[in-house]
Amino acid sequence: MIKSTIPVGYTKSVREKYGVKNILFSPEFLRESKPLYDNLHPSRIVVGCDDDQKEEAEMFANLLLEGARAEEERAGAAPQDIKILLVHLTEAEAIKLFANTYLAVRVSYFNELDTYAQMMGLDTQMIIDGVCMDPRIGGHYNNPSFGYGGYCLAKDTKQLQANYKGVPQAMIKAVVDSNVIRKEFVADQIIAKNPKTVGVYRPTMKSNSDNFRASAIQDVMKHIKAKGIPINIYEPTLEDGSEFFESKVVNDLDKFKSESDVIIANRFDVDVLGDVKDKVYTRDLFWRD
Numbered sequence: 001m002i003k004s005t006i007p008v009g010y011t012k013s014v015r016e017k018y019g020v021k022n023i024l025f026s027p028e029f030l031r032e033s034k035p036l037y038d039n040l041h042p043s044r045i046v047v048g049c050d051d052d053q054k055e056e057a058e059m060f061a062n063l064l065l066e067g068a069r070a071e072e073e074r075a076g077a078a079p080q081d082i083k084i085l086l087v088h089l090t091e092a093e094a095i096k097l098f099a100n101t102y103l104a105v106r107v108s109y110f111n112e113l114d115t116y117a118q119m120m121g122l123d124t125q126m127i128i129d130g131v132c133m134d135p136r137i138g139g140h141y142n143n144p145s146f147g148y149g150g151y152c153l154a155k156d157t158k159q160l161q162a163n164y165k166g167v168p169q170a171m172i173k174a175v176v177d178s179n180v181i182r183k184e185f186v187a188d189q190i191i192a193k194n195p196k197t198v199g200v201y202r203p204t205m206k207s208n209s210d211n212f213r214a215s216a217i218q219d220v221m222k223h224i225k226a227k228g229i230p231i232n233i234y235e236p237t238l239e240d241g242s243e244f245f246e247s248k249v250v251n252d253l254d255k256f257k258s259e260s261d262v263i264i265a266n267r268f269d270v271d272v273l274g275d276v277k278d279k280v281y282t283r284d285l286f287w288r289d
Contacts, residue, residue, distance in 0.1 A: 005159040006096065011048065011089045024049050024057055025089050026064075027096035032150045033209035033289070040071040045084045048092025057086050097163065100156040101172060106141040107148045108178040114144035114283055115185050125285045144283035146266045147182045147216035150205040154179070154214050183216055187223030190262055190281055198224055199260025200233045201280075203244065206289045207267045210237045212244075217266050221245055232259055 011025040025048040030038045045064050049057035061084045072079055087095070110128060117124040124144060132139040148154060157179075161172045190198060205215045212218070221231055231247040238244055240251040250256040257263070257276045265273060268284040
């Protein structure tokens with residue numbers, strides 16, 4: 001699976017470079033920690049092609065659909081309503097970037113709501129519950145975090161911003177800037193507690209994931225370490241006593257907890273951290289991603 005961003009116009013440029021036309025573009029819409037499930041249960045199938053390639057594009061889309069139907073049959077599940085959309089190449093590329101940027105907007109929106117509530121001494125969860133009662137808003141992607149990161153949102157928002165060169169915009173830049181500001185705010189909240197040592201409970205992006213790539217917590221760590229505050233990391237997928245991000249890995253839970261004045265957790269695990277809840281700084285209000 002390609003882990004780099006496809007900018008608008010890329011597929012066309014590849015066709016021209018190699019002098020071939022039989023290249024289609026079908027964006028994937030996979031969530032962090034659930035890529036296999038999303039591959040077998042797609043929310044939609046989008047294929048980019050030329051007008052004279054719709055037959056080939058439909059054939060490819062139906063192959064993806066057959067795979068999903070086979071998985072439904074294997075699992076004994078009722079058939080999903082999986083929509084197929086055939087569009088032009090560049091529109092398919094834009095769909096991917098705009099879809100992920102919208103999700104980044106939602107993450108940033110609820111993070112800024114949470115920042116405001118913390119600064120003003122308000123109850124974030126009460127506000128979110130009230131806002132999300134509006135069915136036009138809904139209750140998805142509304143759990144505050146340290147910011148977005150990972151394979152898709154961080155790079156796709158920046159790629160879309162780059163594709164806007166020469167096009168008037170304010171929101172795309174704002175969502176990229178908002179994510180930076182949020183991580184700085186989280187770090188400042190922790191630094192203000194004057195800890196001698198900060199413990200990081202799992203630098204992964206989400207629960208049930210082993211992906212550290214561009215996780216928001218790493219940028220929070222940068223700001224904390226810049227103040228000379230030592231950091232210990234609890235991460236079972238790393239070797240105990242090794243270093244990650246120039247910080248010591250401490251996988252003895254009792255030692256990790258006792259040595260940490262403040263424990264930061266992007267996602268709270270009550271079974272592991274429940275006994276030291278008073279030490280934990282998290283914005284995970286709903287105990288889910």
